[in-house]
Amino acid sequence: MRLTVLGTGYVGLVTGACFAEMGNHVTCVDRDAAKIQRLERGEVPIYEPGLEPLVAANLRQGRLRFTTRLAEAVAGAEVIFIAVGTPPRADGSADVEDVLAAARDLGACLDHDAVVVVKSTVPVGTTERVEALITEALSARREILTVDVAFNPEFLKEGDAVNDFMRPDRVIVGSRSARAIALLRMLYAPFTRNHERLLTMAVRDAEMTKYAANAMLATRISFMNELATICERLGVDVEQVRVGIGSDPRIGYSFIYPGCGYGGSCFPKDVRALIRLAQDAGVDAQLLRAVEARNQVQKRALFDKLTARFGQRLAGLRFGLWGLAFKPGTDDMREAPAVTLIAQLIEAGATVSAFDPAAMTAAQATLPREWFEAGRLQLSNDQYDALEDASALLLVTEWKQFRNPDFARMRSAMRLPVIFDGRNQYDPARMAAEGFEYHGIGRGGRGSVEAAALRLRAAG
Numbered sequence: 001m002r003l004t005v006l007g008t009g010y011v012g013l014v015t016g017a018c019f020a021e022m023g024n025h026v027t028c029v030d031r032d033a034a035k036i037q038r039l040e041r042g043e044v045p046i047y048e049p050g051l052e053p054l055v056a057a058n059l060r061q062g063r064l065r066f067t068t069r070l071a072e073a074v075a076g077a078e079v080i081f082i083a084v085g086t087p088p089r090a091d092g093s094a095d096v097e098d099v100l101a102a103a104r105d106l107g108a109c110l111d112h113d114a115v116v117v118v119k120s121t122v123p124v125g126t127t128e129r130v131e132a133l134i135t136e137a138l139s140a141r142r143e144i145l146t147v148d149v150a151f152n153p154e155f156l157k158e159g160d161a162v163n164d165f166m167r168p169d170r171v172i173v174g175s176r177s178a179r180a181i182a183l184l185r186m187l188y189a190p191f192t193r194n195h196e197r198l199l200t201m202a203v204r205d206a207e208m209t210k211y212a213a214n215a216m217l218a219t220r221i222s223f224m225n226e227l228a229t230i231c232e233r234l235g236v237d238v239e240q241v242r243v244g245i246g247s248d249p250r251i252g253y254s255f256i257y258p259g260c261g262y263g264g265s266c267f268p269k270d271v272r273a274l275i276r277l278a279q280d281a282g283v284d285a286q287l288l289r290a291v292e293a294r295n296q297v298q299k300r301a302l303f304d305k306l307t308a309r310f311g312q313r314l315a316g317l318r319f320g321l322w323g324l325a326f327k328p329g330t331d332d333m334r335e336a337p338a339v340t341l342i343a344q345l346i347e348a349g350a351t352v353s354a355f356d357p358a359a360m361t362a363a364q365a366t367l368p369r370e371w372f373e374a375g376r377l378q379l380s381n382d383q384y385d386a387l388e389d390a391s392a393l394l395l396v397t398e399w400k401q402f403r404n405p406d407f408a409r410m411r412s413a414m415r416l417p418v419i420f421d422g423r424n425q426y427d428p429a430r431m432a433a434e435g436f437e438y439h440g441i442g443r444g445g446r447g448s449v450e451a452a453a454l455r456l457r458a459a460g
């Protein structure tokens, strides 16, 4: 099939490369000329495991092309995906201007029948606006074409995007056009071969499904983070509770890891957009507001623990920080808990030495220049160098290489052997045995530490 994808961000590029891999001819179009130039050379501007080889191979084999010219990109395309950004506005609502502009541009240049598919995450009602704008633009040009519209949300996770796209749990298509549904069913068939995982529904239902999925996952995380705080006060280890409840198949183990808050370009933005959407419909989304508020508190949890430990005497102290990206497997720092923590530490007069396996360039480019110029934030090329003279290690993102580090090397580099573990990566008893003072999230009470020490001894 001939396809066009508008937008070459995480979603557009993964969509384009994965469809090309299945034998389709895909043209990706973006208004960012510098990005397109790099992509034409086979360079992927984002850190996403497995994406660069996929793009390079499909470019080489002539199934994937990049351009900045929309008219050229849509020529002959049967299905056109809109995968442009929908960033948050100051009031929390999703800014759909790029989606609407894409619809207008399509209406201005389409000269053949096509199916237009909105893949960006958009508030309920947006796809109807897209359809109206295309129809308006076509009729202004007196073009009589059949352009069917669908909404097809994307559920990929950054860091695992190619795998998520190639092996989707489900594909959702919202449309009232039988032709659009039939074409998308054909297009997605190679990805859903073993199980019929394509669900069709009304456009508005599909738009809400995307927000509902992210809001549900964010709710699970905020629930666990709140529980962690309660556990801490009651001398309970939330990690035992997590395993205990996760073993109930009705609950399951996914997305119940407590930590120092969720970040990224989706959960924070989409929860706020849903709150706003509800408000505009006259509903006070109390639960979602609490999910968001708990996350704000949680992003400050490590700093609160630091002040509880060091008092107000953080000025002049140096801290080693592991993990800048909002999660492992990406260099994306949007709404990353590490940024909130660094800002708080700098504000308190401390110095931070940070290391991340992938996000160093992104950190250099996106964090305030004055933090670097004033010597308050340094980026270390090595995870152990970041701990030189540190009064504590702050573990913010759980990259695999942090899971079982060389504790002796850490101890000898640090001024004080203290660990603040924002992702509960370490066993408190092992940390005690290694000579570290350990502060996790919700690892309350000596009881659980002693129990863990007993388990460790029993295990020899």
Ligand SMILES: NC(=O)c1ccc[n+]([C@@H]2O[C@H](COP(=O)([O-])OP(=O)(O)OC[C@H]3O[C@@H](n4cnc5c(N)ncnc54)[C@H](O)[C@@H]3O)[C@@H](O)[C@H]2O)c1
Pocket: 006, 007, 008, 009, 010, 011, 012, 029, 030, 031, 032, 035, 083, 084, 085, 086, 098, 099, 101, 102, 119, 120, 121, 122, 154, 155, 156, 157, 158, 265, 266
């Ligand atoms: N990032 C994710 O993991 C993820 C996952 C699922 C859904 N989503 C949703 O998908 C959408 C895209 O997200 P993203 O992270 O890929 O965005 P992004 O910001 O990384 O990329 C968007 C791209 O669209 C381009 N663009 C904007 N307007 C354009 C236009 N009119 N014509 C051509 N190009 C245009 C921009 O230059 C940019 O390169 C958002 O709605 C997001 O909420 C994102």
Ligand SMILES: O=c1ccn([C@@H]2O[C@H](COP(=O)(O)OP(=O)(O)O[C@H]3O[C@H](CO)[C@@H](O)[C@H](O)[C@H]3O)[C@@H](O)[C@H]2O)c(=O)[nH]1
Pocket: 121, 154, 155, 156, 157, 158, 159, 214, 217, 221, 254, 255, 256, 257, 258, 259, 260, 261, 262, 263, 264, 265, 266, 267, 326, 327
């Ligand atoms: O148990 C958990 C799981 C995740 N997180 C945090 O939650 C955030 C988001 O993580 P994740 O969902 O893995 O990454 P995203 O790439 O943001 O993916 C989410 O957002 C995308 C954009 O909408 C959706 O497509 C995906 O399905 C959805 O998982 C990160 O900060 C994680 O550290 C936790 O704190 N605890």
